[in-house]
Amino acid sequence: MPPRRKKPSVPRHGSDPAAAAAGPSTAEEEPPYIEAFGHKYHHSGRIFVPFDEKEQQRMELEHRLFRHCLNGALTATRIPLNVEQILDLGSGTGLWPMEMAVRYPQAQIHGIDVSRIQKTNAVPPNVRFTIGNVEDPWPTPPDSIDFLHARSLAGGVTDWPALFKQAYEKLKPGGLLEWTEVAIQIFDFDGNFGDAELCPNFLNLWRDVSRRNNIDFTPSPNGPEWLVEAGFEKIAQRTEILPIGDWAQDDKLRTRQALMNTISHQHFTNHCGLLFTKCGWTREQFDAVAPTFFTDIEAESSKPYTMV
Ligand SMILES: C[S@@+](CC[C@H](N)C(=O)[O-])C[C@H]1O[C@@H](n2cnc3c(N)ncnc32)[C@H](O)[C@@H]1O
Numbered sequence: 001m002p003p004r005r006k007k008p009s010v011p012r013h014g015s016d017p018a019a020a021a022a023g024p025s026t027a028e029e030e031p032p033y034i035e036a037f038g039h040k041y042h043h044s045g046r047i048f049v050p051f052d053e054k055e056q057q058r059m060e061l062e063h064r065l066f067r068h069c070l071n072g073a074l075t076a077t078r079i080p081l082n083v084e085q086i087l088d089l090g091s092g093t094g095l096w097p098m099e100m101a102v103r104y105p106q107a108q109i110h111g112i113d114v115s116r117i118q119k120t121n122a123v124p125p126n127v128r129f130t131i132g133n134v135e136d137p138w139p140t141p142p143d144s145i146d147f148l149h150a151r152s153l154a155g156g157v158t159d160w161p162a163l164f165k166q167a168y169e170k171l172k173p174g175g176l177l178e179w180t181e182v183a184i185q186i187f188d189f190d191g192n193f194g195d196a197e198l199c200p201n202f203l204n205l206w207r208d209v210s211r212r213n214n215i216d217f218t219p220s221p222n223g224p225e226w227l228v229e230a231g232f233e234k235i236a237q238r239t240e241i242l243p244i245g246d247w248a249q250d251d252k253l254r255t256r257q258a259l260m261n262t263i264s265h266q267h268f269t270n271h272c273g274l275l276f277t278k279c280g281w282t283r284e285q286f287d288a289v290a291p292t293f294f295t296d297i298e299a300e301s302s303k304p305y306t307m308v
Contacts, residue, residue: 030116037273037283042114044133048155048215048274051115058267059092062152065259066180068252069240069308074100076238077178079147083107087170089134089150089163094118094127096151101127107146112138114156135159138170145171151180154217155271164230177232182242182308184217189241189303198304200296202289206272209279217271240308247303260306268293 031043039050091111101124187195243257
């Protein structure tokens with residue numbers, strides 16, 4: 001069960017979502033991007049996930065992985081078919097909103113992303129995108145959203161409690177929020193949850209540079225507390241394991257494992273470039289250390305996995 005916004009104890013705001021919604025974003029001149037380890041990052045230097053073509057390929061793989069974990073569905077939440085207003089935070093190339101648009105043709109789906117990377121050649125008429133930082137006020141009136149979706153935003157958000165407060169304000173009473181993050185943690189599978197956590201040196205290093213950059217790539221353990229603080233009720237968590245390496249037995253886990261292996265091996269530097277260069281690392285120094293992540297894991301576990 002996703003968290004649900006409880007009924008308000010304060011007077012409702014009487015806004016008209018359609019009237020107050022932002023018009024289409026215009027392609028204004030944007031300052032130059034930041035380049036690090038061959039990847040392109042948002043000019044603000046506050047978004048530690050890149051937006052280049054290679055990262056867009058990774059987003060597509062991750063989208064397939066998430067859908068696989070949901071048995072092909074687009075949400076874990078049961079959304080009424082007559083849902084009206086859907087907001088997607090950090091839409092990336094826009095795969096999720098565009099697929100939702102086909103599933104819910106009567107809904108208006110609004111995606112916000114800080115980078116202009118949405119595939120605009122075949123946008124369904126009920127989808128629109130706005131360019132903006134989701135840590136700023138969203139161009140949506142209070143009490144206007146039925147379903148709010150945020151997936152893989154970690155690396156671009158510094159103040160999660162403030163984000164959830166805004167989510168609460170913008171949702172209609174009874175509205176639903178679904179939030180998904182992959183943990184940057186590795187566990188050793190021994191047949192039950194509560195498995196030992198592995199701490200390859202590289203992961204400790206990663207956590208150190210993340211802390212120094214004031215960014216948390218594994219925010220979900222704090223989610224329930226932040227959501228309660230924001231006012232949400234009926235909060236539920238769902239966890240799926242994502243195997244890495246070559247140990248999964250059944251077809252379902254093997255498919256996830258193949259996607260995870262591609263994501264972790266082919267896209268390892270995507271989220272490291274800005275993090276490490278801002279802490280003074282050169283590419284050569286990074287390349288000398290990064291491969292130890294995989295060798296340390298292989299040395300410690302024959303069944304490593306992470307979680308979503
Ligand atoms: C890893 S991608 C995930 C894309 C999409 N949510 C999905 O799950 O397929 C993260 C996206 O969130 C965007 N993003 C991260 N932080 C953001 C922020 N503070 N404001 C707006 N967009 C943000 C990035 O630009 C990127 O497109």
